[in-house]
Amino acid sequence: MKAYTDLSMDELLALKNKLEAEYEDIKGKGLALDMSRGKPSKEQLDLAEGMLNIVKGSGDTDTLDGLDCRNYGGPIGIPEARQLMGDIAGVSAEHVIVHGNASLNIMFDTVARSFTHGVLGNTPWAKLDKVKFLCPVPGYDRHFGITEYFGVEMINVPMTEDGPDMDQVEKLVAEDESVKGIWCVPKYSNPQGYTYSDETVRRLADLKPAAVDFRIFWDNAYCVHHLYEEEENQSQILEILSECEKAGNPDMVYEFISTSKVSFAGAGISAVISSKANLEQIKLHMNYQTIGHDKLNQLRHVRFFKDMDGIKAHMMKHAKSVRPKFEAVEQVLKESLEGLNIGSWTCPKGGYFISFDAMEGCAKAIVAKAKEAGLVMTGAGATFPYGKDPKDSNIRIAPTLPTQEELALAAQIFVLSVKLVSIEKLLQLNHMNQG
Amino acid sequence: MKAYTDLSMDELLALKNKLEAEYEDIKGKGLALDMSRGKPSKEQLDLAEGMLNIVKGSGDTDTLDGLDCRNYGGPIGIPEARQLMGDIAGVSAEHVIVHGNASLNIMFDTVARSFTHGVLGNTPWAKLDKVKFLCPVPGYDRHFGITEYFGVEMINVPMTEDGPDMDQVEKLVAEDESVKGIWCVPKYSNPQGYTYSDETVRRLADLKPAAVDFRIFWDNAYCVHHLYEEEENQSQILEILSECEKAGNPDMVYEFISTSKVSFAGAGISAVISSKANLEQIKLHMNYQTIGHDKLNQLRHVRFFKDMDGIKAHMMKHAKSVRPKFEAVEQVLKESLEGLNIGSWTCPKGGYFISFDAMEGCAKAIVAKAKEAGLVMTGAGATFPYGKDPKDSNIRIAPTLPTQEELALAAQIFVLSVKLVSIEKLLQLNHMNQG
Numbered sequence: 127m128k129a130y131t132d133l134s135m136d137e138l139l140a141l142k143n144k145l146e147a148e149y150e151d152i153k154g155k156g157l158a159l160d161m162s163r164g165k166p167s168k169e170q171l172d173l174a175e176g177m178l179n180i181v182k183g184s185g186d187t188d189t190l191d192g193l194d195c196r197n198y199g200g201p202i203g204i205p206e207a208r209q210l211m212g213d214i215a216g217v218s219a220e221h222v223i224v225h226g227n228a229s230l231n232i233m234f235d236t237v238a239r240s241f242t243h244g245v246l247g248n249t250p251w252a253k254l255d256k257v258k259f260l261c262p263v264p265g266y267d268r269h270f271g272i273t274e275y276f277g278v279e280m281i282n283v284p285m286t287e288d289g290p291d292m293d294q295v296e297k298l299v300a301e302d303e304s305v306k307g308i309w310c311v312p313k314y315s316n317p318q319g320y321t322y323s324d325e326t327v328r329r330l331a332d333l334k335p336a337a338v339d340f341r342i343f344w345d346n347a348y349c350v351h352h353l354y355e356e357e358e359n360q361s362q363i364l365e366i367l368s369e370c371e372k373a374g375n376p377d378m379v380y381e382f383i384s385t386s387k388v389s390f391a392g393a394g395i396s397a398v399i400s401s402k403a404n405l406e407q408i409k410l411h412m413n414y415q416t417i418g419h420d421k422l423n424q425l426r427h428v429r430f431f432k433d434m435d436g437i438k439a440h441m442m443k444h445a446k447s448v449r450p451k452f453e454a455v456e457q458v459l460k461e462s463l464e465g466l467n468i469g470s471w472t473c474p475k476g477g478y479f480i481s482f483d484a485m486e487g488c489a490k491a492i493v494a495k496a497k498e499a500g501l502v503m504t505g506a507g508a509t510f511p512y513g514k515d516p517k518d519s520n521i522r523i524a525p526t527l528p529t530q531e532e533l534a535l536a537a538q539i540f541v542l543s544v545k546l547v548s549i550e551k552l553l554q555l556n557h558m559n560q561g
Numbered sequence: 562m563k564a565y566t567d568l569s570m571d572e573l574l575a576l577k578n579k580l581e582a583e584y585e586d587i588k589g590k591g592l593a594l595d596m597s598r599g600k601p602s603k604e605q606l607d608l609a610e611g612m613l614n615i616v617k618g619s620g621d622t623d624t625l626d627g628l629d630c631r632n633y634g635g636p637i638g639i640p641e642a643r644q645l646m647g648d649i650a651g652v653s654a655e656h657v658i659v660h661g662n663a664s665l666n667i668m669f670d671t672v673a674r675s676f677t678h679g680v681l682g683n684t685p686w687a688k689l690d691k692v693k694f695l696c697p698v699p700g701y702d703r704h705f706g707i708t709e710y711f712g713v714e715m716i717n718v719p720m721t722e723d724g725p726d727m728d729q730v731e732k733l734v735a736e737d738e739s740v741k742g743i744w745c746v747p748k749y750s751n752p753q754g755y756t757y758s759d760e761t762v763r764r765l766a767d768l769k770p771a772a773v774d775f776r777i778f779w780d781n782a783y784c785v786h787h788l789y790e791e792e793e794n795q796s797q798i799l800e801i802l803s804e805c806e807k808a809g810n811p812d813m814v815y816e817f818i819s820t821s822k823v824s825f826a827g828a829g830i831s832a833v834i835s836s837k838a839n840l841e842q843i844k845l846h847m848n849y850q851t852i853g854h855d856k857l858n859q860l861r862h863v864r865f866f867k868d869m870d871g872i873k874a875h876m877m878k879h880a881k882s883v884r885p886k887f888e889a890v891e892q893v894l895k896e897s898l899e900g901l902n903i904g905s906w907t908c909p910k911g912g913y914f915i916s917f918d919a920m921e922g923c924a925k926a927i928v929a930k931a932k933e934a935g936l937v938m939t940g941a942g943a944t945f946p947y948g949k950d951p952k953d954s955n956i957r958i959a960p961t962l963p964t965q966e967e968l969a970l971a972a973q974i975f976v977l978s979v980k981l982v983s984i985e986k987l988l989q990l991n992h993m994n995q996g
Contacts, residue, residue: 163633171631172619178857179614184607196606196825198598226661227855234850242676242687242711252677252687268849275849276677386852390631393857414703414710415669417821420662420855422613422828 129467130548135556142549149499149542152535157500159536164316164478165527166391166444173443174389177430181422195421201412203397207424211397213434214350215383216365222397223405223412226419229384229396233343234272236380236398239411240306241276245339246377246407251276251306260298260308262290264481264509264520266316269309269345273511280511281305285315289322292329303336307343313363314348317509317522318481319474321361331369333378342366344381348477350441351387353449359475367399377401385427387478388440395419395427451525451533455480458537468548471523480523481509488547489518495543501536564902565983570991577984584934584977587970592935594971599751599913600962601826601879608878609824612865616857630856636847638832642859646832648869649785650818651800657832658840658847661854664819664831668778669707671815671833674846675741676711680774681812681842686711686741695733695743697725699916699944699955701751704744704780708946715946716740720750724757727764738771742778748798749783752944752957753916754909756796766804768813777801779816783912785876786822788884794910802834811836820862822913823875830854830862886960886968890915893972903983906958915958916944923982924953930978936971 133141181187187195189204202208203224212219225232241257244250251257258279261270265285273280281298283290289312299305310330312322322330330342344366352360370378377400385394398408412418431437456473459482463469471482484492489506496503504522507513528536568576616622622630624639637643638659647654660667676692679685686692693714696705700720708715716733718725724747734740745765747757757765765777779801787795805813812835820829833843847853866872891908894917898904906917919927924941931938939957942948963971 165633168619168629171622171629174631175619178616178618178622181613183613184603184610187606187613194603194606196609196827198600198826200827228851228853231851238673238677242673250687252685268852271849275846390857391633392631392635392853393855411710414706416663416666417703418663418827420828420858422825423855423858 127465129465130545130552131467133552135553138549138553138556142546142553145542145546145549149546152539152542153499155500157535157539159501159532159539160527161524161536162502162504163527164387164524166387167447167527167529169447170444170526171390173440173447174430177389177426180426180429187422187425189421189425193421195425198417200421201416201418202409203419204421204424204428206428207395208397210428210431210433210437211383211395212399214437215346215381215397215399217367217399221367221399221401221405223408224419224424225396225398227393227395227423228386229345229347229382230268232382232396232398233269233345235411235415236343237272237276237278240339243411245341246403248339254304256304258302258305260290260295260305261511262308262310263511264317264515264522265309266311266345267504267508267513269343270511273309282511282516283308285318285320287320289320289326292326296329296333299333299335299340301336305335306337306339307341309343309345311345311347312366313346313361314351314474314477316347316477317479317520318472319477319479320472321363324364327364327366327369328373331366331373331375331378333375335378340378342379344379346381346383347387349383350437351444351478352441352476353445353452354475355442355445361475367401371401377403380404387444388437389427389430393423395424448526450530451528452480454530454533455523455525455537458534458541462541463544466545466548469544478524478526480525482521482523483519484521484544485548485551486517486519488544488551489515489521491547491550492521492543495547496539499539499543501539503540562900564900565980565987566902568987570988573984573988573991577981577988580977580980580984584981587974587977588934590935592970592974594936594967594974595962596959596971597937597939598962599822599959601822602882602962602964604882605879605961606825608875608882609865612824612861615861615864622857622860624856624860628856630860633852635856636851636853637844638854639856639859639863641863642830643832645863645866645868645872646818646830647834649872650781650816650832650834652802652834656802656834656836656840658843659854659859660831660833662828662830662858663821664780664782664817665703667817667831667833668704668780670846670850671778672707672711672713675774678846680776681838683774689739691739693737693740695725695730695740696946697743697745697750698946699752699950699957700744701746701780702939702943702948704778705946708744717946717951720753720755722755724755724761727761731764731768734768734770734775736771740770741772741774742776744778744780746780746782747801748781748796749786749909749912751782751912752914752955753907754912754914755907756798759799762799762801762804763808766801766808766810766813768810770813775813777814779814781816781818782822784818785872786879786913787876787911788880788887789910790877790880796910802836806836812838815839822879823872824862824865828858830859883961885965886963887915889965889968890958890960890972893969893976897976898979901980901983904979913959913961915960917956917958918954919956919979920983920986921952921954923979923986924950924956926982926985927956927975927978930982931974934974934978936974938975
């Protein structure tokens with residue numbers, strides 16, 4: 127197929143007429159499709175059905191060391207849940223505090239605590255004139271939302287297939303004491319599905335920040351979320367905590383994980399993983415904040431998954447449900463857009479998203495066009511701090527929630543929207559060149 | 562029996578010898594009893610056994626309006642849980658946001674949010690030179706812990722049987738703009754079991770604070786925790802939200818409730834109840850903080866309790882288990898200490914605690930003496946801000962956790978400790994008078 131960028135005005139106009147007819151046709155169906163958020167499908171949620179009844183009755187609520195999960199106590203999590211979450215992250219249980227159903231909540235509280243009480247005895251961020259965070263882009267909107275809410279100045283750092291541009295990160299961190307953190311989704315990143323290379327992880331662990339209270343916010347949300355069973359098709363990542371230790375920066379990272387996309391999105395368990403010193407501060411804070419998180423739900427999780435093998439086997443069931451959806455979207459993109467020179471996209475081997483880059487200045491219009499035809503996408507710009515994509519180019523595709531049938535329609539609407547908006551753009555550009 | 566204060570030195574010394582023998586005897590048993598925290602007993606936790614399996618399977622996880630509780634969504638709580646928690650507090654569901662398993666966490670977050678983001682557009686407390694809270698004493702140590710952690714200056718206000726001394730509260734709130742809050746446990750208060758009178762509630766609702774961002778922190782932890790079935794033996798309290806509305810102070814109160822001592826102490830649900838404007842700010846905050854609380858556990862609660870009648874019936878089962886424990890302790894106190902002029906105590910009709918006032922300067926020594934004989938009590942001083950009871954007099958008794966048999970022993974150790982420490986004190990005083 128000929129690239130749109132090589133078409134004449136007349137060819138573009140003719141194509142536009144044809145595609146507009148197709149678009150009106152599909153719009154007439156009055157569809158209501160949702161590819162906006164990384165939500166698991168019902169089929170995926172059903173996989174953990176056995177967890178609902180696994181704690182059977184009153185005689186069945188004790189941990190291995192005899193703590194009754196129904197009562198108060200055990201604020202840092204039951205030992206077997208700390209073990210399981212540690213296994214998932216590749217660290218020992220002593221580095222783990224298990225929390226409630228949302229790792230986002232731990233991240234928020236970590237930022238909030240740094241503002242009100244400082245990091246390990248350093249000045250509370252609320253008392254500083256300026257606090258900055260590095261934000262690899264495109265990235266996760268809820269990360270950026272937290273730092274925006276606290277008035278943090280966010281600095282874009284471009285992502286590569288190996289992770290954030292480390293030359294920039296090293297420079298920014300070393301020269302500016304107000305840079306206090308970096309948001310990372312290191313494995314199957316949101317939205318591109320990239321996994322940080324060993325070199326990237328080591329360079330991060332080896333950072334020489336100007337700020338002693340600089341922290342890496344390591345949101346390992348998709349650490350076990352492979353789409354393929356064969357090991358060569360699974361991304362691996364270095365364990366950051368031990369890398370930081372080796373580099374002489376033992377306290378530089380907070381890692382966050384959860385089972386939100388393993389068990390239940392709304393009723394999983396989460397954990398923060400860090401050094402002894404950082405965990406001591408978190409424990410002190412929790413001592414005032416809560417009487418402890420829901421231990422019955424922790425018990426359900428360890429009873430159901432048992433161990434890391436159980437987690438791995440379960441994730442392969444998810445993969446079986448999710449992989450065809452990713453592949454279906456990728457196939458439509460390939461068949462419909464390859465060679466047209468109007469967009470590029472990632473083909474991740476794990477995680478929850480496909481990242482699409484349209485021609486500059488087209489993302490917002492594409493999302494609007496799709497919406498008009500009944501397909502809700504993640505808002506354009508959402509993958510950037512302040513919701514501002516400087517190129518108005520990136521669109522996040524979340525293929526998990528729709529059924530296969532819905533997905534086929536959704537992908538069709540999406541590529542039509544991309545084509546129509548791109549043609550519009552090219553016509554404008556041609557017009558300007560002629561003007 | 563003759564009051565200890567009327568005994569001669571010789572009589573006191575003779576009594577001391579006799580009681581010391583008794584004490585050594587019981588100490589020799591090597592007991593390990595715990596009356597330190599308000600923890601429900603296993604028997605109480607068993608009452609909610611049916612909740613563990615009430616959400617049966619994958620087809621059984623939807624709310625009445627079709628939200629799948631396993632997935633993301635519904636950040637302010639499922640409608641039926643908002644309704645149930647509203648019924649418990651006596652407000653409509655629109656005033657309710659359901660949270661996770663700990664109302665303490667909501668209180669902490671409310672203080673934290675006020676520090677970082679201010680209250681309804683007012684200056685964040687972190688930017689103020691001074692923030693003060695009024696603390697009715699004796700009170701709940703975890704309340705005082707939160708405000709101490711945030712560097713709030715706490716001002717003791719004496720409790721009466723009708724609630725805090727309102728003359729003092731009105732004066733302090735009206736004259737000092739840095740007074741931003743008051744901690745209240747309005748019904749079956751911790752530790753005295755007092756319930757605020759209608760007049761107290763109305764005077765609170767009618768406060769004229771110097772600070773526009775002054776808030777009443779209304780921890781209605783024991784709102785349904787009656788010990789007696791007959792209505793004349795149940796305390797009632799005015800609904801504060803509507804009283805504040807009537808008084809022209811609609812935004813002045815945050816109310817907190819939970820099912821921690823209704824269903825499971827570690828795995829209940831909680832709620833914040835407030836005006837529309839306050840809830841809007843909380844929703845905005847939650848929008849950044851979490852993807853929503855555990856809705857499956859909310860669903861378990863509404864399925865199990867159904868409605869307010871279900872809650873009431875369930876609480877009568879608790880009463881049946883807990884009432885004899887309160888009465889047993891009260892009987893030992895009466896039989897052993899009445900008329901001795903060395904202590905007084907409350908006889909609550911609900912809640913979780915009995916409050917004991919020893920002779921001045923004796924509480925710490927009594928708690929230490931009890932501990933030596935194998936009985937752990939709440940630390941003396943814990944019922945006051947900064948852990949400092951100015952009179953070293955108040956001791957909180959938590960009778961729910963031990964079995965009836967353990968309780969008999971615990972009460973025996975306690976009264977022996979009270980007697981011995983009081984005699985020691987009287988001997989000292991006599992000695993000083995003679996000296």
